[in-house]
Amino acid sequence: MEAKAIAAVLEEMMWLTAQTVCRRQTLGATNLLAVAVHPENEPGRAGGRGAYGCPGDCGSARLLHPMKGQQKEKRMLRITIELLPGGQEEGKRVIATADIARASDGPTGALGDYRVALSDAILGEVGEPTVVRRYPRWASSVWDLVARCLATALNQGREALPPRPARPEVTVRTNDAGYRYVRLDEIPEPTRTFFDRKLAGSGIPDHGCAFAHDWFDFLNGHR
Template sequence: MLRVTVELWPGGRESARRVIATADIARIRDGALADYEADLHEALLGNIGDTAHVRSYPRWSASVWDLVARCIAAALNGGKEKLPPRPVPPQVSVYISDNRRYVRLREIPEPARTFFRRNIANGSRPLISEDSDPMDRAWAHDWSDFLDGQR
């Protein structure tokens, strides 16, 4: 079995590294044309999709990265060995109340919402009288900084 591990090194510091995703790729049929299955997992989101299969793969015909890329592509694209369309950046409305700019977390698409919510867990939230759920809001500048990689 192959295990591909994705680590985040904040600021390039190995001492602060943490695993954020893994891919387990198992050979389920031997031979010159082998079959593989792949399971993808993210630390915050759990399993990504169903177990994917790459069938009749010509072993020893390319770099191991070719097999890894095909397995990951199949897992992300419903079993097809091609990449899904490139995702578009999340578009979120910015609201203004009393000159305070904010976003609603419920409008942020996944997986960005989960990552952003974790990122601002200990931060302040805007108090907006028209919106009843204070934990569903965040400052617009925090969202912008998050998207720019500054937060």
């Protein structure tokens, strides 16, 4: 098959993939992790608002800010992580996203630079946008690219996973009334932010503090 014909088939497959993913998001799919491919600046297709005629507005056409001196990124992946309470569709919500945009194709187009930005529903932007450089296009599954982009974004631009996080150790104190408690300002981030959210509606021993039993319930997954 000629190169142009192969390119046309791949283009059509990408369009069908984008439509399928967006319909699943719109109708309520069981996907925990969904990847939508929405190329930018392509000829429009009838029947949709987004790139590639997306039947739902899933937001995947948003571009990352290009690096200084580079052209605008033209193609992008969005990885969406959904939390399904109890494994059920009802009540599902998006808790994090990763946007991966092809920033440049290099001198020949065989090696691409991919810019990645991470976002968390609670923490907001995670780290700084970074770049995976000279990645060999079409050399592996898209999951290989995704994994390397995530690792690079989490490890300050280095294409390797950071050390596994350890369970935070916080001093447990006892007040004059005999209640055991922890100080919120002694809990490292991002654990402090997650714990503070879980404390909504709970009693506290003092301003900026939490009862020790609430802290241990949180660490053990009971809150």
